[in-house]
Amino acid sequence: MPALLKIEHLSKVFPGQVALDDVDLTIEAGTTHALVGQNGSGKSTLIKILAGYHQPTGSEGRATYYGNDPAGEPLELGDGRAAERDGVRFVHQDLGLVEALTTVENLALGDGFTTRFGKINWRANVVRARRALAAIGFESVDVKLPVGTLAPAQKTGVALARALLGWEHDAHLLVLDEPTASLPARDVRHLFEAIRRLKERGVAILYVSHHLDEVFEIADEVSVLRDGRRIATERVESLDHDRLIELMIGHKIVQGRSGAGPAGDEVLVDVRALHGANLHGVDLQVRAGEVVGVAGITGSGRESLLPLLTGQVPSSSGSVEINGHFVDNYSPGDVLRAGGAFVTADRKGLGVFALMSVVDNTTICDVGRNARHGRLDKRAERADAGAWIDRLSVKTATPQAPIGTLSGGNQQKVLFARGLRLEPQVLMLDEPTQGIDVGAKEEIHLLIDRSANEGAAVVVASTDTDELVRVATRVVVMRNGHIVTELEGDAINSVEIERAQLAITDRTGENSST
């Protein structure tokens, strides 16, 4: 097969982190090319550079595109519009659909409406939308319904149709970023059917996924990224699951090295039959001094466990007992009163008060502590917050600076200070070091060790396997909304965790539509 897209010497450096290191990648025309790797291996950075969301670092990185000209022509990396013009299209994980608009309208947002005398020609647009969906096997979608009312698979279909609109007949490249993360089993079949049809028409597909069974089913070739480097590109026939996992993880086995001491006997977190979001019955007990890591790929339920535990989203059934108190459903305040504290995964949306000062952000959960006869003693409050700013070495121009002016890592430390200030018995952390640099990461890991040693029960949910290995004294692995594996002692290492979360998934389709 001739090459369609050839990427050479692509590098990307973020502050404190090399995301891509001299990566070459060739995608052949008319093939499905899977891109796999652990979290943080550089997959999404590569996709985002192709899509123009990030710029490559340095000037060595170049790409040659053979879609329009057999001799090849250079493609500007980091220029999303150039890629789009040349026929590279993307379906990102979040799909990017406007839920309140109909399928017809969503399709028109990318490619424009067909008009007659300046008026939208609805009939022509409806016909075009139906045709586009039929071409990939989604005839069943009612194109006049708001996209928000469609089933997950149908939404994926609409996103596919939109990406393909306008160049149905050219041989080009479609990039699918984790398209199945939130799809039930029968819908995955449907998506694969659409992919096969596209392939028959000569469209090349770059398929990013955590689901290795999908890779084996749909891909012709697979490239493995590890720590920002391309480790291998192989035909899938020449690989099996174990070999692929080995390529992803490498031979280095990072062994558990939590700094937490032995656990106590007292059970401080007791979760029974918790249902809600995409959890289908989770039981979990955490004892004092324990650090329980929660692992699982996106869609496994890992991302929902802490929001449900801490009352960020309502659960549909089950009980949560924290420090001996049954906490009310959907009540973060009750969690805090019971002696829990938590840091959410969405720092910007659910964590910080961007325009309020570092001091105000630190003390918000218990402002009254520094009040005397109803009046806030602001000096005492500054001293209170200042002590935490020092203890966690938060770097800020002044304690009065708006928290929005701090770096991500320092904002995260302030959110830790907010929780630790409550002297919690139970600390629940969702992606505690997401998007922060290596130095701040280790400081936060030390804080987790220290909290456990002081007798708190700690729960850490993370997509970063190395992080779980670093902090956890026990790891629970989630799949399909259940905890399926528990790892303790020597079993806490990167290989075991990856194996457990990547194991062939039994997609029984229980998390059906909506």
Next chain:
Amino acid sequence: MTTTSDPVRSEPDAFELALPSKTWVQKSGLDKYSALYLWAGFMIVFSLTQPQFLTWTSISLVLTEKAIVALLALAFLVPLISDTFDLSIGMMMGFSIAITTALAQNTGNPQALNAVIAVLACAAVGFVSGFIVVKLRVNSFIATLGMSQVLAAANILISGNRTINGVLSDAYRDFGRTKLLGLPLYFYFVMLIALILWFVLEQTPLGRYLFATGGNTDAARLSGLRTDMLQWGTLVASAVLASIAGLIHTWKVGTYSSSIGPGFLFPAIAAVFFGASQLKGRPNVWGTLIALYALAFGVKGLQLTFTTGTAWIEPLFEGVSLLIAVALASRQGIIKVPKRRKRDDASTSAAPPGEAATA
């Protein structure tokens, strides 16, 4: 945000508002103290050009004339801090006046009792607005706009769609006539309320919780705050404050007419938003009052300058100064987007030619 063009963009998830170097607007204080500048400017210019301007008569007149709008502005301020709009305060004030005067007209109640009834009735309406916003999940802007029309209807029913005049006793009206140091008592009353609100909003945990709710409602809820109850409470508070504004109006003027309430709404809202750009960069009590009185003195000076046909001055002035003040305060939030070149000059030699990408 516009300083160095680092080739490495910041980390993908980072949410950073780098402290920009100070602009001339910030150095001069025009962003945070523009109303004070304006006020000082008016005082200087008009005291030089208009001999009557810097007299106690006109100063005390401006201070007392604007006391009711000032209180109404504070009524708008309290819910706004928790990110809740109350557009019904104008009609609420009219509602309070209608109840007080209609009860005086039709019953033999002591007038103090009538006033208490008016305040309680307004609080009840505020409670209903809160219910609609918090429990029925209606956007506060729409809920209070709707409530405003309901109150308009209530006012017509209560007053019989007539102006109510001369029904209040002299003893009651004396509240509005008694002066202390040349200013009526109610002026001090409004200032006292402002002082109390400042204390609650800036000096107590409750105030902090309200600002947090307004700053990021989701994060506030996850910090254990009952954001829904806080917002509900602010709507009751704004209703009570608006009802007191109505009472002051009955002391001062003593008349109900259907046109009273709504006309006060815009100046009150304008003062809050203009005031939000003052001192703190967020809605606050003293900024609101400074903005209000700076404009009031400007209007007074202009009215003295153009002696005839001056009705247009006030709305024009209020509108334009609101726009200018908020624009000045927004300058730091405006991101300058530099033109992007194809590639940094340093790397052109190593890069492949970029013609392919230029259509």
